[in-house]
Amino acid sequence: MGALGASNEPYLNKPARFPALSKENAVRAGQDKQKLDLLVDVLGGISKEQAIVMLKKSLQILIEVGEKNNDKYKIDSTNDSSLLKTKNMLSDLLSEKHGGETLAILIGTLLKIYSNSHELGYKVEVHKVNQSGASSKEIGDIDVYDGSVLVFSVEAKDKPFTLQDVEHSLKKSLSAGLDKSIFVYGNSINISEDLHSSVKGLAEKHDNLLAFSSFNEFSTFMLLLSNKSSVLDLPRILLETAKESLASDSTVTYLKQFIKDTLETDN
Template sequence: MSVTVNASQANKLLRSAITDVNQNSWTPNSLQSKQIEDVILGTHLTYRYILTTGLIAKATNESCNAITLQAGSSLQGAYDARSICHGVLVPIERELLGGRLGESNEPFLNKPARYPELSTLNAVRRGNDARLLETTIGVLSSLTSSEHAYQCLKDCVYYILQRKSRNLSDYLISTDSSLQQTSLIRFADGLLSQSFEGETCALLVGATYNVMGLAQSRSFDVKVHKVNQAGSSSKEVSDVDVYENGMLIHTIEVKDKEFTPEDVQHAINKAVMSGSKSLVFAVGPRGSLRGSSWAELTQLWSQQGVNLYFVNVLEHFVSNLSSIPSIDIRWVLDMINYHADQSKIKDDTFDHLVQCSKAVMA
């Protein structure tokens, strides 16, 4: 028989646990503390979310079975873990926990969370992943009461806070947001000094279109996709897609490595399939076109009714920046931080982003 976990109560309970840990110099003291530490500080993102969600659910409703993942599980006390994770944990992780669990929008879409319940029979890689699955099961199956679960939840929050924040503002000391545009240009130049497989270029291109929208007093919805995965979803066209009032108005392919006319054609085909007759190719400092020239390809595709534009990533950013006499540097950094969240940049990329931000905000 399934049970319901009240999302509003779960929200209040998680916020209370975070307050307790932050205000009372919390020291982990549950019997499961070491196992909780292993999972939360471990390498598997999904088990971090599963463990935390199970603790929230059990602490909210004692009758729920914390090792279940779906209300359709045959186990007594099954509940809908996905709704609690996506509706309660994910928003609060962004608001109060600095994205430290991994900044996943929908972690329960990952394979380990798609089973009716946790089990050592579930498909998992041998070694570390299998060990973390067993540890997660061990913690959640040992919970004896809602009070016990809440105690473990506070230990869990403690270890979450030991992880690195993914919010830029947590690393910046200066409150001066009226720095000159030269500071933003210096920031952009530093950001592009390393590629990280094109992630830095994609972040700056996303911010460029935010700036463009601000300059034109238009409401742009800019979506920066995970590098090398644009088009993997029906909602994705290129590396950066820009919408206004739900309509696709710009689609941008980002290249920070050598590319060919065939790569351009592939990107144009995706754009055309989405209903667009226009494509921007944003080329980073390490990008170069082999086998043709920008002018030749622009003319070639113009003859076929496609508007193809090539832009230099840094120059494109600077030219749009110049259209706004005064801009809040923190607003720009917030936009880049947002795109970093959405595109799930690598930890090394985020660390580089932090260093570049500190350099202009110190």
């Protein structure tokens, strides 16, 4: 998907709205317009036979890129650590935020492990960071479905935030027909007693069951509610979630190396 573009709704972008490649297609002036004109000039001068050869080569390149990307997300490690060591490892992972990607991926991973533990069959969607709401289908940073039914959504914040940010998240859940919501913030974020009190009042105001917690608190409860056999699969699920969320290469490399190094040390 990343090789062809990472749009949440690819068929709504402008290039896909035009039935044919033409210099009359709408495009930004400047370099974009120059590139369009060049593309039309180059492709307009080739024969049908040349086009077929070029198409085959393009598909071959895409297949090679796809295979290379798949290898990037493979990991042989399993998590034999105790639940306490696992919780500490996940908390340590947050030492590098990667623009908030680390937190969102860790939350999604724990939700998948919980679902697997109880055979719930939940579909956990971790959206690309800072693009929550980019699609009409997205509610929070992480949306959890039971079939086609939205069960709950999670807002993940690993940077300073305000009461208004919490209320905005809560209202998105309400607009989706949910009377419950989850807000998880990074361990390095300091929350004042006033904010805690205000958040409680906010939930009561909107009659919404709101779980407002640090990642440490969230991960503790999720691991307590999960079975050991599901936690063993954490490394694979972590990288699977990174792939599905279109995490950056630097984030994937960091997660993979950190997990491998930590588990090798523990063993």
